[in-house]
Amino acid sequence: MDQLAIGVDIGGTNTKLALVDARGTIHARQSHPTPRDLPPQQVVGEIVAAIQAFRGQAEAEGRRVEGIGFAIPHFFDGPDWVQCQTNNMPSLEGYPVRPTLAQAFGESIAMINDLSAAGIAEYAFGRGQGTERMLLIAIGTGVAISVVTREQGLVHYSWDSTGDTGMIIVDPSAESLCTCGGRGCLESLVSAPALRRRALAEIERGKDTQLARIKAERGDLEARDISQAARSGDAVAGDILDRAGFFLGVALTSYLHIFRPNLIVLGGGVGQAGSLLIAPIRRTMERLASPWYLSRLQGIEVSALGQDGQAIGAASLILQPGRYIR
Numbered sequence: 211m212d213q214l215a216i217g218v219d220i221g222g223t224n225t226k227l228a229l230v231d232a233r234g235t236i237h238a239r240q241s242h243p244t245p246r247d248l249p250p251q252q253v254v255g256e257i258v259a260a261i262q263a264f265r266g267q268a269e270a271e272g273r274r275v276e277g278i279g280f281a282i283p284h285f286f287d288g289p290d291w292v293q294c295q296t297n298n299m300p301s302l303e304g305y306p307v308r309p310t311l312a313q314a315f316g317e318s319i320a321m322i323n324d325l326s327a328a329g330i331a332e333y334a335f336g337r338g339q340g341t342e343r344m345l346l347i348a349i350g351t352g353v354a355i356s357v358v359t360r361e362q363g364l365v366h367y368s369w370d371s372t373g374d375t376g377m378i379i380v381d382p383s384a385e386s387l388c389t390c391g392g393r394g395c396l397e398s399l400v401s402a403p404a405l406r407r408r409a410l411a412e413i414e415r416g417k418d419t420q421l422a423r424i425k426a427e428r429g430d431l432e433a434r435d436i437s438q439a440a441r442s443g444d445a446v447a448g449d450i451l452d453r454a455g456f457f458l459g460v461a462l463t464s465y466l467h468i469f470r471p472n473l474i475v476l477g478g479g480v481g482q483a484g485s486l487l488i489a490p491i492r493r494t495m496e497r498l499a500s501p502w503y504l505s506r507l508q509g510i511e512v513s514a515l516g517q518d519g520q521a522i523g524a525a526s527l528i529l530q531p532g533r534y535i536r
């Protein structure tokens with residue numbers, strides 16, 4: 211019988227549950243709105259109840275669940291998993307979740323930052339298979355990288371990640387503030403909210419673009435409207451992604467020099483723009499990077515696992531303990 215674990219991807223908006231096997235295949239899935247604006251005991255209590263029902267269903271079908279892995283959109287500290295830097299789930303700040311989870315599920319539980327989970331899953335089951343050194347950059351509401359190597363597994367030194375890598379400075383002349391309080395950070399220039407702001411500013415300036423019509427019809431814009439418009443030849447949308455690709459190329463050149471990846475993978479909603487970003491990223495890296503490092507970079511690709519990576523990576527901490535986090 212397949213060895214199975216439940217991966218729980220706790221997002222700011224939705225909590226996704228997936229029953230995952232050791233090959234990274236999802237056998238069942240569910241999504242629930244993440245409880246908001248409640249005391250931490252209640253937030254965790256509702257998530258626990260959803261998992262218990264999901265596990266009960268699997269067990270009723272004769273499946274055995276080895277344990278539960280949790281991917282969270284922030285960091286945690288200490289043996290009780292005290293929640294830190296909880297920008298998307300402020301009610302959990304400072305709350306120790308491990309005792310509650312251990313009481314509900316026993317000791318077969320694990321917790322990891324969501325991007326680290328996505329990195330592990332992409333390396334084990336996605337584009338990173340067989341690669342010596344992979345760097346995943348997730349570009350969504352936030353921006354950050356995860357690095358996994360054959361030799362070391364997940365590269366981690368600040369909590370269980372490479373640190374707050376979306377805050378690398380790529381535009382020292384930037385005027386506006388980043389959410390971190392700094393200026394010129396990658397995240398403040400290429401995240402989904404940053405691209406949306408840029409598009410709204412172009413519309414405001416009266417530029418001729420499909421985006422203005424979409425905004426007029428729907429009242430708002432999303433980052434994915436920009437890649438759709440760019441794909442159909444809209445010059446303003448194309449310029450927005452070109453500029454984002456330039457800043458990504460600047461950051462990725464620095465990451466290339468530090469982490470020496472053979473493969474760069476683009477994840478997150480904005481990463482789905484694919485070739486529209488990869489072309490300007492390549493152009494920028496070819497101009498800026500050390501040829502020695504660049505010659506060892508074999509490819510830049512879009513994530514194979516997309517939004518499933520977090521849950522698959524969290525489950526793999528139960529199914530292959532010690533394999534990727536050493």
Ligand SMILES: [Zn+2]
Nearest residue numbers: 377388390395
């Ligand atoms: Zn910042």
